[in-house]
Every structure is written in C-alpha cells, then in structure tokens.
Amino acid sequence: MKTKRSRVTLQDVAKHAGVSRSTASLIVRGSSTIAVNTRRKVLASIRELGYVYDRVAANMRSQSSSTVGVIITDIANPFFSEFLVGVHRTLEETGYIEFLGTTFDLDTKQDRILSTMLEHRVGGIILCPVSNSSAETIERLKKLDVPIVHAVRELPKLQCDYVGIDYTAGAQISVNHLIQKGHRRISFIGGSSGSSAWKERMQGYENGLKKSGIEIDESIIIESPVTREGGMVAVHHILSQQNPPTAIFCYNDLVALGVMQGLRDAKVTPGEDIAVVGFDNVQESSLYTPSLTTVNVFARLIGSQAANLIHQRMLDQDRDIQRIILQPELVTRRSSENYIREKIL
Amino acid sequence: MKTKRSRVTLQDVAKHAGVSRSTASLIVRGSSTIAVNTRRKVLASIRELGYVYDRVAANMRSQSSSTVGVIITDIANPFFSEFLVGVHRTLEETGYIEFLGTTFDLDTKQDRILSTMLEHRVGGIILCPVSNSSAETIERLKKLDVPIVHAVRELPKLQCDYVGIDYTAGAQISVNHLIQKGHRRISFIGGSSGSSAWKERMQGYENGLKKSGIEIDESIIIESPVTREGGMVAVHHILSQQNPPTAIFCYNDLVALGVMQGLRDAKVTPGEDIAVVGFDNVQESSLYTPSLTTVNVFARLIGSQAANLIHQRMLDQDRDIQRIILQPELVTRRSSENYIREKIL
DNA sequence: CTGAAAGCGCTTACAG
DNA sequence: CTGAAAGCGCTTACAG
Numbered sequence: 001m002k003t004k005r006s007r008v009t010l011q012d013v014a015k016h017a018g019v020s021r022s023t024a025s026l027i028v029r030g031s032s033t034i035a036v037n038t039r040r041k042v043l044a045s046i047r048e049l050g051y052v053y054d055r056v057a058a059n060m061r062s063q064s065s066s067t068v069g070v071i072i073t074d075i076a077n078p079f080f081s082e083f084l085v086g087v088h089r090t091l092e093e094t095g096y097i098e099f100l101g102t103t104f105d106l107d108t109k110q111d112r113i114l115s116t117m118l119e120h121r122v123g124g125i126i127l128c129p130v131s132n133s134s135a136e137t138i139e140r141l142k143k144l145d146v147p148i149v150h151a152v153r154e155l156p157k158l159q160c161d162y163v164g165i166d167y168t169a170g171a172q173i174s175v176n177h178l179i180q181k182g183h184r185r186i187s188f189i190g191g192s193s194g195s196s197a198w199k200e201r202m203q204g205y206e207n208g209l210k211k212s213g214i215e216i217d218e219s220i221i222i223e224s225p226v227t228r229e230g231g232m233v234a235v236h237h238i239l240s241q242q243n244p245p246t247a248i249f250c251y252n253d254l255v256a257l258g259v260m261q262g263l264r265d266a267k268v269t270p271g272e273d274i275a276v277v278g279f280d281n282v283q284e285s286s287l288y289t290p291s292l293t294t295v296n297v298f299a300r301l302i303g304s305q306a307a308n309l310i311h312q313r314m315l316d317q318d319r320d321i322q323r324i325i326l327q328p329e330l331v332t333r334r335s336s337e338n339y340i341r342e343k344i345l
Numbered sequence: 346m347k348t349k350r351s352r353v354t355l356q357d358v359a360k361h362a363g364v365s366r367s368t369a370s371l372i373v374r375g376s377s378t379i380a381v382n383t384r385r386k387v388l389a390s391i392r393e394l395g396y397v398y399d400r401v402a403a404n405m406r407s408q409s410s411s412t413v414g415v416i417i418t419d420i421a422n423p424f425f426s427e428f429l430v431g432v433h434r435t436l437e438e439t440g441y442i443e444f445l446g447t448t449f450d451l452d453t454k455q456d457r458i459l460s461t462m463l464e465h466r467v468g469g470i471i472l473c474p475v476s477n478s479s480a481e482t483i484e485r486l487k488k489l490d491v492p493i494v495h496a497v498r499e500l501p502k503l504q505c506d507y508v509g510i511d512y513t514a515g516a517q518i519s520v521n522h523l524i525q526k527g528h529r530r531i532s533f534i535g536g537s538s539g540s541s542a543w544k545e546r547m548q549g550y551e552n553g554l555k556k557s558g559i560e561i562d563e564s565i566i567i568e569s570p571v572t573r574e575g576g577m578v579a580v581h582h583i584l585s586q587q588n589p590p591t592a593i594f595c596y597n598d599l600v601a602l603g604v605m606q607g608l609r610d611a612k613v614t615p616g617e618d619i620a621v622v623g624f625d626n627v628q629e630s631s632l633y634t635p636s637l638t639t640v641n642v643f644a645r646l647i648g649s650q651a652a653n654l655i656h657q658r659m660l661d662q663d664r665d666i667q668r669i670i671l672q673p674e675l676v677t678r679r680s681s682e683n684y685i686r687e688k689i690l
Numbered sequence: 691c692t693g694a695a696a697g698c699g700c701t702t703a704c705a706g
Numbered sequence: 707c708t709g710a711a712a713g714c715g716c717t718t719a720c721a722g
C-alpha cells in the first residue's frame with residue numbers, strides 16, 4: 001500500500017541530523033563553509049529520510065527561478081527537434097529545467113502559452129514567434145519583465161536578444177546556385193509572408209535574381225503552410241501554370257520534401273526535370289531520394305546560442321542587447337545537380 | 346528604460362479594488378459566490394495593475410501542482426514528436442503545463458531528469474523509460490510518491506499505469522505479410538534487447554516465423570541504436586553475410602529509413618531486391634521513395650491516452666491501475682510490394 | 691555553526 | 707463578503 005506520506009522537509013532533516021535548519025539549508029545549497037563532519041551527518045540524514053529538495057519553495061523565497069520556457073511553432077518539424085536538442089544540452093549544464101510550449105504558429109496559442117508560463121514564474125523565455133503576431137502580442141512582449149530572447153524569427157520593433165540565421169544570404173546562395181545551373185525561371189514556394197524569416201528569404205531571392213538580370217514573377221511565388229502537405233499542394237498550383245519554372249527554391253526542407261513528392265505524383269522527376277532546393281538541412285534531406293540540396297542553418301547551434309543568451313540575460317538584465325546572426329552554408333546534393341541549358345531557348 | 350519593478354501581488358489588487366485579499370483570491374480562482382459588481386471591480390484592478398497570478402505560490406500553499414513532467418528518449422524521432430503533440434493537446438485542456446526531458450536513452454540522464462523534476466514539484470510524470478533501466482532506477486521509481494504513468498515501453502516488475510501498443514501483434518502481422526509475399530529469410534534489425542518494446546517485437550517475429558515453420562536464425566537478428574545511422578550500419582553487416590535475407594523487418598521507421606539508405610549505398614534496391622518493413626508509421630514513411638510498408642501505432646493517440654491517465658491518476662491516487670494496449674495496423678506500401686518466389690529454390 | 695524571526699505570494703479556515 | 711492569523715518549505719539577515 002502506498003501511503004500518502006507528507007513531504008520530508010529540511011526541518012525534518014535538520015532535526016534528524018541534530019543541526020539547525022540554517023545549517024542544513026547551507027549544506028543543500030553546497031556551501032563550502034561547513035565542517036566536513038557536519039556535512040556528512042546531514043547528507044546521511046537526507047539519504048535516510050529520502051529528502052527531496054524543494055526548489056520551488058527555494059525559488060519563491062529567494063525570488064529566483066530555475067525554469068526556462070521554450071516556445072516553438074511546430075514540434076513535428078525536425079528543425080525544431082534539433083533546435084531543442086541544442087537548447088536542452090546547454091541549459092542542462094546550468095541546472096535549469098524547461099517548460100515546452102508549441103504554438104502551431106497560432107497567435108492565440110502563443111498568447112495562452114505565454115500566460116501560463118508567466119503564471120508559473122519562468123525565469124526566462126526563449127521564443128520562436130508565430131508568423132503573424134498581432135499588435136497586442138507585440139505590445140505585451142514589450143512590457144514583459146521576464147527576460148526573453150527571440151530565436152529563428154524576429155519580431156519587428158522589438159529591442160531584444162536574438163539568434164537567427166542570415167536568411168537573406170542563405171536564399172541568395174541558393175538562388176545563385178540554381179542560376180549557375182542554368183535556371184532562369186525559379187519559383188519560391190512556402191512559408192508565410194508575415195514572418196521575418198520569410199521576408200528575409202524573399203529579399204535574398206530577389207537579390208539573387210536581380211543581380212542576374214532576371215525579373216521577379218509573382219505568379220511563381222507561392223506561400224504555403226510550413227509542412228510537407230503545404231509543399232505538395234503548392235507545387236500542384238505551379239505545375240498547372242502555362243509556363244512552369246525549371247527550378248524551385250523552397251522555404252524549408254519540410255516544404256521541399258512535400259514539393260518533391262508533389263512532383264513525383266505529377267510524374268515529374270525532382271532533380272532531373274525540375275531542380276529543388278530546400279532550407280534547414282534536416283537529417284532527412286540527405287537520406288531522401290533524390291538527396292536534397294539545401295542550406296545548412298545549424299539548428300542545434302541556434303538552440304544552444306539561444307540558451308546561452310537567455311542564461312546571460314537572466315544573470316544580468318542590464319547587459320547590452322545581443323544579436324547573433326549565423327552564416328548559412330549551401331549543401332549541394334542531387335536534387336539540383338543537372339544543368340538544364342537545353343531547356344532554355 | 347526597463348525598471349525592475351517588483352511583482353504585483355493579490356494584496357495590491359485587493360487594496361486597489363477596495364476589497365479584502367480573501368475576496369480577491371476567490372475571484373482569481375473563479376469562485377461563483379461573488380457578487381457581479383465586486384468581481385468586475387477586481388478584474389478591472391487586475392488589468393490596470395497588470396497583475397499576474399502566481400500559480401507557483403498558490404500550488405505551494407494548497408499542496409497541489411499544475412505541472413506534468415514528460416520524459417522521452419529521443420526528441421529527433423518523429424514518433425515522439427507525434428506522441429508529444431498528443432500529450433500536449435490533451436494536457437492543455439486541463440490547464441497543466443509540461444516540463445520536457447530527453448534521456449537520449451541513457452539511464453544516468455533519466456535519473457537526473459527525474460531528480461530535477463521532483464525537485465520542481467511536478468504533479469505527475471509521463472515516462473517513456475530508457476531501454477536498459479538499472480535496478481536502482483526501478484527501485485527508485487517504485488518508491489516515488491508522485492503519480493507516474495509509463496508509456497511506449499514498460500518496466501518489468503512495476504505496478505503502474507501504462508499505455509502502449511501490442512508490439513507483438515504488430516511484429517507478427519508484419520512478418521506474416523512478408524511471408525505471404527514469398528519471403529522465408531527475414532531479418533530483424535534494430536533496437537535494444539533490454540527494452541520491453543524490443544522483446545515484444547521479438548516475440549511477434551518468432552511467432553510469425555514459427556507458425557510458418559521457419560526456423561529462427563540469430564545471425565540475421567541485429568540490434569542497433571534506434572536511429573537512421575543505426576539502421577545503415579546494421580544493414581551493412583547483413584549484406585556482408587554469405588546468405589543474406591530477402592526481407593528485413595525493422596525495429597521502427599527511423600531504423601527502416603536508415604536500412605533503405607544502406608541498401609541503396611550497396612546498390613541494392615529496397616522494395617525490389619529486398620523488402621523492408623518499418624514500425625511506427627511516421628509521416629516520412631509515406632513520402633520516402635520507395636514508400637515504406639509499416640505498422641501504424643497511433644503515436645498521437647498514445648500520447649493523449651497517457652495524458653488522460655496521468656490526469657486521472659493525479660485526481661485519484663487510489664484508483665485501479667490501468668493498462669491500455671492499442672492494436673496496431675499494417676500499412677502496406679511499395680517497400681514490400683514485390684513477390685519474390687523466383688528467388689527461392 | 692546556532693536559533694529565532696520574518697517573508698516570498700498565495701490559500702485555508704474561521705469568526706463575524 | 708471581511709479580516710486577522712497561520713502555514714506551504716524554503717532563504718535571508720543577524721545576533722550570538
């Protein structure tokens with residue numbers, strides 16, 4: 001029978017070890033000013049009584065917090081899995097524990113998760129904002145007195161620590177690569193134009209095309225949900241046009257994988273008939289057939305940098321605001337290997 | 346300038362609204378015994394002062410908890426992503442918030458995460474145990490006075506709520522399917538024999554073979570890490586044998602995807618030269634080429650059932666122990682479509 | 691190292 | 707509905 005025994009407290013430990021509560025408190029906090037023998041006695045009592053330190057009570061009294069909230073938009077996206085691994089690896093060294101929240105890219109969910117986390121006294125928040133954050137949300141984030149760092153996507157008008165990638169550069173090297181392969185009609189598929197991550201890619205896409213004197217054709221720029229399904233649906237639109245592109249630059253790998261599947265469904269072979277480039281370099285991109293040319297964004301590194309930033313910010317609210325922009329790298333694979341000069345008149 | 350203002354308390358709200366702290370407390374907890382006008386006044390003050398309810402303090406006083414710890418073994422496995430979505434969707438309705446811990450299938454990490462969660466006063470834990478839990482860990486879990494439900498994998502000798510799939514049945518229908526396709530030499534690749542999830546699959550694998558009078562050949566049963574890489578490495582071993590199998594039953598989809606890649610690397614075409622079957626039915630399995638025959642285990646449903654169980658258990662520690670075993674379903678795709686009678690003498 | 695007191699922000703229990 | 711008191715399990719600050 002499991003009897004509902006009440007919690008063993010530090011008081012109990014102190015009594016059992018024959019020391020004062022203050023001394024016991026010092027010991028559980030790892031103070032070095034305590035005589036070795038006393039420490040041993042207390043540690044023995046802790047073990048004997050099965051004492052579990054109540055970090056919540058401790059945090060409350062000392063007005064501190066050992067929790068960090070991590071808010072992402074999509075847990076099914078392997079980019080975020082990697083991101084979370086990076087966050088986790090870095091945070092565990094510091095003794096923090098993480099609350100996880102998933103917004104599914106919805107402003108309302110993000111709002112609720114923020115509230116819940118604040119009510120639980122998180123010491124800091126790592127936020128990957130939803131694409132279309134409302135004005136109210138932005139106002140709210142501004143006023144927050146909890147340390148916050150933004151990751152992956154940036155919110156306009158918000159002075160705040162940030163870690164992200166140079167999406168513009170990433171998009172541009174992708175587009176340049178496609179142009180070098182002979183493509184001049186290059187589609188941009190996926191994502192939501194409300195997010196900074198989209199706008200920056202769009203900028204890079206434009207830069208790349210303009211430098212080669214290619215005009216932007218908005219009819220082959222298609223937004224979509226950031227999922228495989230999103231990519232599949234979008235590519236069907238593209239294929240049904242009178243003058244389909246010869247290459248597709250995708251918002252990310254998830255979309256690209258969907259695009260390639262959509263091409264196959266339409267009996268178009270990705271990598272041969274149409275070149276495809278992704279973004280993120282998720283594990284799967286190298287294992288898919290054809291393997292996917294993509295932009296490595298170092299998701300895990302972004303996560304660990306975000307964790308570092310929030311940790312620093314929690315230690316010192318007044319330090320200078322940091323912006324870390326990682327430089328992406330193109331990873332060339334089979335989905336874009338063919339030159340297609342012959343298709344151009 | 347962000348000034349470090351101290352937290353607005355319920356006391357402040359009460360004073361501002363001209364009511365007592367008790368009344369304010371009743372209102373934030375949604376009591377219905379309060380006059381409408383009083384409530385309105387207080388809610389207005391809350392908004393005006395920017396009061397944030399301190400659920401941690403409330404939980405502490407009332408000896409309750411609104412947090413649930415979720416411990417998984419691998420966040421990069423899409424099975425667990427789906428599982429987490431299920432947990433999350435169900436838990437958010439109840440107002441709980443989740444701590445996430447990832448063990449990377451290591452006993453020591455699991456131990457540390459458990460400690461950290463207990464110190465943070467989680468109200469309950471959903472645990473997907475590591476494969477090779479030590480005796481100490483099992484002893485510890487037994488003594489835990491926090492409600493716990495196990496999911497996905499079961500620990501021996503532990504009376505505890507559990508949600509899982511009938512892995513034995515899943516393995517058996519897979520093997521039967523392969524036998525019907527004409528295979529008699531079927532390999533089993535991946536996983537760790539220390540886990541219940543492996544043992545049960547092994548049981549199903551054996552059952553399937555025995556019923557068709559096929560002898561077990563241990564040389565084509567290969568354990569591996571539960572990753573793509575694990576599958577890739579293992580399949581190389583298999584191929585280098587004098588008498589390689591004609592079909593491979595994989596521990597899960599992640600392993601199967603690695604196996605298929607390993608086959609390709611060796612110029613063997615999965616689905617044509619060798620049949621491959623996975624387990625889990627992760628999204629990717631339908632999008633890969635060839636699409637992967639697999640066993641649908643309803644990961645999201647497992648997650649939401651686990652969330653239900655922990656919720657029930659937190660409400661009533663003394664209710665009967667529940668074991669929910671979901672029945673898996675075979676999803677037939679191209680990786681196993683070919684009959685291969687001709688290859689058998 | 692001890693000991694007594696106060697306090698973190700709530701809820702509880704109760705008399706009015 | 708109010709008001710005063712006690713307590714959840716700690717830490718803080720201080721006199722000894």
